[in-house]
Amino acid sequence: GGVQVPSDRGAVGHSDADVLLHAVTDALLGSGGLGDIGQWFPDTDPQYAGADSSRFVEIARDELASRGLAVVNLDVIVFAESPRLSGFASAIRERLATLLDTDIDRINFKAKTGEGVGPVGRGEAIEAAAAVLVDGHGADPEASETT
Numbered sequence: 001g002g003v004q005v006p007s008d009r010g011a012v013g014h015s016d017a018d019v020l021l022h023a024v025t026d027a028l029l030g031s032g033g034l035g036d037i038g039q040w041f042p043d044t045d046p047q048y049a050g051a052d053s054s055r056f057v058e059i060a061r062d063e064l065a066s067r068g069l070a071v072v073n074l075d076v077i078v079f080a081e082s083p084r085l086s087g088f089a090s091a092i093r094e095r096l097a098t099l100l101d102t103d104i105d106r107i108n109f110k111a112k113t114g115e116g117v118g119p120v121g122r123g124e125a126i127e128a129a130a131a132v133l134v135d136g137h138g139a140d141p142e143a144s145e146t147t
Helices: 019-031 053-066 086-100
Strands: 070-079 107-112 127-135
Touching: 019 053, 019 070, 019 086, 019 127, 053 070, 053 086, 070 086, 086 107
Parallel strands: 070 107
Antiparallel strands: 070 127
16 A cells, blocks of 8 residues: 555565556546556556556556545455455555545555465465545536547
């Protein structure tokens, strides 16, 4: 979530592989009917190699704002056996609130383990999911029309 977490492992990806911020970016883009992270920031494009995923969130947030949409709240969950993330919840919430230009009380973060089941439970993978509610009050319907 844009917060450094000490670990002897790391995610592998084209950008910085921040699974939480990728999930947030997908949720933001999806809330505006704008596709997904792979369409906006493809792993085949060298300009995104090693990119800071915080920038993806900011771009998605700004794209929503240009369509008159604003984040009302965000709920995120990360599934990881290791590292244990619950101790970083406050820092992650603060970082997400800053990235989304919203109050920290509108951001929720949960960390769960796989309880030894599946790739997450065996420590082979980390997964994240995000749900975002946006307000379109004052949105320009023509700005979000597609042809």
